Structures are given as structure tokens and as C-alpha cells.
């Protein structure tokens with residue numbers, strides 16, 4: 099780990115000023131940043147501690163029936179919040195499917211969103227990596243790529259964003275509130291993370307010095323018909339190979355609203371509005387779900403080690419939509435898939 | 437990382453460790469784990485992976501279990517820390533979870549044990565695990581290379597049952 103100075107920011111404005119330098123990094127829970135510091139993947143000269151900032155720890159009801167989650171709310175507190183469990187069980191489920199209790203106790207809402215999009219080569223400074231050292235190449239494209247992206251990747255980077263929480267937030271159409279040198283703005287979650295294109299060193303559309311202050315959930319929570327299906331190499335404590343967060347609204351046996359997002363398959367949580375539209379107005383039906391799933395994967399591309407994910411994702415979408423329609427969400431304790 | 441950082445690099449922090457409040461100068465890059473082991477001689481907390489993956493460095497930080505290898509000590513001014521050394525009573529009587537690990541032979545080499553015990557104490561306190569499946573899921577952040585898992589689950593079940 100390189101040496102750095104530590105600044106304890108007193109308020110968001112100071113944090114934003116300090117973080118605007120390219121040599122500075124914000125620390126919240128530290129579970130991603132400290133890990134990367136130890137591998138010399140992150141080498142800041144200054145670390146800006148926002149973990150004690152006032153006003154970012156609350157979970158509050160909004161005027162339009164939604165919920166506003168402060169950036170420093172821990173993953174544990176969010177997962178077990180009574181309102182989240184009752185109104186947004188999909189979000190709670192994704193949080194409990196991620197990492198472990200010890201990590202969730204430290205990890206924050208803002209840090210979870212902003213954990214690096216990454217792969218094992220990114221962690222190893224002895225190998226090239228366009229994300230870590232722009233222009234050096236991407237060894238994963240022709241190397242070991244079991245965990246890599248099948249959608250929206252580019253020849254420059256095929257890494258995936260590892261967050262489970264963000265997948266639910268994509269399906270729930272959350273809005274991320276940020277504050278920066280140019281003031282505050284609200285970023286729809288779909289525009290928060292970016293696809294790699296020819297600049298994979300950038301995971302998000304945040305501007306220098308922008309600090310995440312809160313995430314706002316709209317009122318619609320899909321509490322009656324939802325599921326988070328996470329498929330991985332171990333039953334617990336492993337990143338998703340493929341995951342699906344699904345939420346449906348049903349009336350008189352028909353689907354009136356449908357949202358689903360995929361994790362583990364792209365540089366960001368992956369949504370397909372066309373596939374969702376195929377479900378609206380229809381009765382829940384396996385054939386329909388299979389057609390919607392096939393539509394999502396129409397442009398999918400495997401790189402050898404991860405090609406199995408195309409079929410896995412197709413089946414995971416179908417199964418998740420069945421679980422959501424039946425009102426039988428996947429348990430994050432009993433890992434048997436019904 | 438140097439063992440003894442030069443003074444100008446350090447920040448003063450106050451930590452209450454196992455009920456003992458101390459003022460300490462720490463370098464910004466020192467993890468809570470290294471502070472405990474290298475600077476304070478509290479070597480009960482173990483370093484397994486140093487990357488948040490194994491749980492052998494688990495401590496209670498302000499009452500909650502965290503992996504101390506991923507915590508920068510300098511960000512925890514004013515916090516309280518309980519390590520495995522702080523679990524026994526003032527008279528040396530073992531914590532019921534420590535006794536249960538002995539009763540159930542819930543270890544082999546013992547390297548993961550301090551982290552397992554801390555995590556298990558927190559699990560009971562959290563009150564969210566009732567069945568063996570729930571215990572296994574909520575202990576999944578503590579890896580045991582020797583595979584003592586069945587006995588660890590049994591030890592935790594004993595403490596949960598006695599607490600009822």
C-alpha cells in the first residue's frame with residue numbers, strides 16, 4: 099500500500115472539494131477501497147473520509163410515497179429496515195444475497211454503488227488491464243473469463259459490475275442524488291453506471307468531485323410479486339455469475355407492470371425495456387417468459403469461459419419471472435431453487 | 437509498510453479496546469487489524485487473507501462484527517473495539533460461546549477460531565438466526581480451512597438454546 103494523507107471531511111461540500119483531485123479517493127465503509135489499496139490497484143495520495151459526515155445516515159419517507167436512503171446507510175441497516183422489508187423486499191433480498199454479515203455491517207449504500215466494476219486481472223498489477231492502466235489491453239477477452247460480461251461489453255473491457263443491490267435498484271428505477279462542485283443533480287440509476295466502450299477506466303458517469311448523498315426509491319416496490327435469483331459457484335458468499343431481480347404487478351391474472359434487471363452479465367445492471375413490454379397485458383406463462391428471455395439475450399456474446407452464461411441467463415430470467423408471478427420469492431437462506 | 441511510521445505521518449485517535457480507552461497515534465494506512473496485532477500486541481485477532489475474504493480478523497466495532505483488515509484505524513476515532521481477548525469476564529471466566537466451542541470441539545488448528553467466536557457472539561446478539569440453515573448462512577463469512585463447520589454450528593446452537 100502506498101502512503102497517503104487522510105482528510106476527515108466536515109461536510110459534503112468539503113468532501114466534494116477534496117475529492118475533485120484525480121489523486122484523491124473517498125472512503126466510506128472501506129471494504130472495496132482498502133482491498134484495492136492493498137493490491138496497489140488504487141494509489142491515491144489523499145483519502146477523504148466521509149464516514150462521519152452528518153445527514154447521510156437516515157432512511158426517510160418521501161412526499162410521493164417513496165423512500166430516500168442516505169449514502170452512508172449500511173447494507174445491513176438497509177436490508178433489515180422495516181419499511182424496506184415491507185415495501186421493497188426485492189431490495190432487501192439483493193442486499194442479503196451479497197457478501198456476508200461482517201461486510202454488510204461496514205459497506206454503505208454509496209460505496210456499494212461505487213465499488214469498482216472489475217475482474218481478477220484488474221486486481222493483478224502484473225498483468226495488462228485497460229481499466230487499471232488505459233491502453234494496455236484486455237487479457238480477459240482471450241484469457242480466463244468465466245465471470246465476465248456477455249452483454250454490452252467492448253473489445254476494451256468485458257468486466258461486470260459486482261453489486262447485487264444495484265440490480266434491485268435498476269428494477270426499482272431508483273434515482274441517485276449526487277452533490278459536486280457544480281451543485282447537486284439527480285441521476286436515474288440507468289444512467290449512473292456506464293458501458294465500457296472505449297473508456298473502460300470510467301465505471302460511472304459521475305464527474306470529478308461528485309459525492310453520492312442519497313438514493314431515492316419511487317413508491318412502486320413490487321412487494322407482492324418479486325424475486326432475486328442469484329446463481330453462483332458457491333451457495334453463499336460468492337459474486338453472481340448471473341442474477342435476476344424481477345418485479346411484477348398483477349391484476350386479475352394479468353401482468354400490468356413488469357420490470358427485471360440482470361446482474362453479473364454486463365458492466366452495469368442490465369435492463370431491456372422491450373422485453374419488459376412483451377410481458378405487459380399478458381397472463382403469466384412459461385412460453386412468454388422464455389420469449390422475453392430470448393429477446394434479452396438476442397445480442398449476447400460469449401468469450402469461451404463465460405459462454406455458458408448465455409443459456410444460464412435465459413433460464414434464470416424464465417425461472418425468476420415464474421417465481422415473481424407465483425409470489426414465491428427465492429429464499430436467501432434456503433438456497434434451493436423452487 | 438514500515439512498522440514504525442514517522443511521527444509526522446500519524447493522526448491521533450482515541451479507541452476503547454476491550455473496555456480500556458487509549459489515545460494512539462496511527463498512520464492513515466494502518467488497518468485496525470495491524471494496529472491491534474503489531475502496535476498493541478493483541479494477537480488473538482488473526483490475519484488470514486488480509487482482504488476481507490476469510491473472517492479470521494473479525495472484531496466487534498461499536499458492537500457490530502466487521503473484518504478489521506478492511507478498516508482504516510484512523511477513520512475510527514472514538515469507536516470501541518472488542519477482540520477475542522475481551523470476551524472473557526474480569527475473573528477470567530470464559531464467555532459462553534468460548535466454552536461452547538470447547539464443549540463441541542469446534543476447531544482443529546484453531547487459526548480461524550477467534551474470528552469464528554467473535555462472529556458467533558455477534559450472531560447471537562443480532563438474533564436473526566434460529567435454524568441450522570440460518571446459522572450457516574450468517575456464519576458464511578468465516579472460513580474454516582480445517583472444516584470444523586458441523587461442530588461450529590453445534591456450538592452456536594448450544595448457546596442459542598441456552599439463551600432461550
Ligand SMILES: Cc1cc2nc3c(=O)[nH]c(=O)nc-3n(C[C@H](O)[C@H](O)[C@H](O)COP(=O)(O)OP(=O)(O)OC[C@H]3O[C@@H](n4cnc5c(N)ncnc54)[C@H](O)[C@@H]3O)c2cc1C
Pocket residue numbers: 123124125126127128129130131132133148169195196197198201204205206207208209210211212213214260261262263308309310311335336337338487488489
Ligand atoms: C470478500 C468480499 C465479497 C463481496 N461479495 C459481494 C457480493 O456478493 N455482492 C455484492 O454486491 N458485493 C460484494 N462485495 C462488495 C461490497 O458490497 C462492497 O465492497 C461494498 O458495498 C462497498 O461499500 P463501502 O462503503 O465499503 O465502499 P468503499 O470501499 O468505502 O468505497 C468504494 C468506492 O466508492 C467510492 N465512494 C464510496 N462512497 C461514496 C460516496 N458517497 N460518493 C462518492 N464516492 C463514494 C469510494 O471512493 C470507492 O471508490 C464483496 C466484497 C468483499 C471484500
Ligand code: SF4
Pocket residue numbers: 215216217218219220226227228229230235236237238239254255256257298
Ligand atoms: S475485463 Fe476490464 S477489468 Fe478485466 S482485464 Fe479486461 S479491461 Fe481489465
Ligand code: FES
Pocket residue numbers: 482483484485486487488489490491492493494503504505506
Ligand atoms: S484477514 Fe480479514 S477477512 Fe481475512
Ligand code: FES
Pocket residue numbers: 542543544545546547548549579580581582583584
Ligand atoms: S480450525 Fe483450522 S481453520 Fe478453522
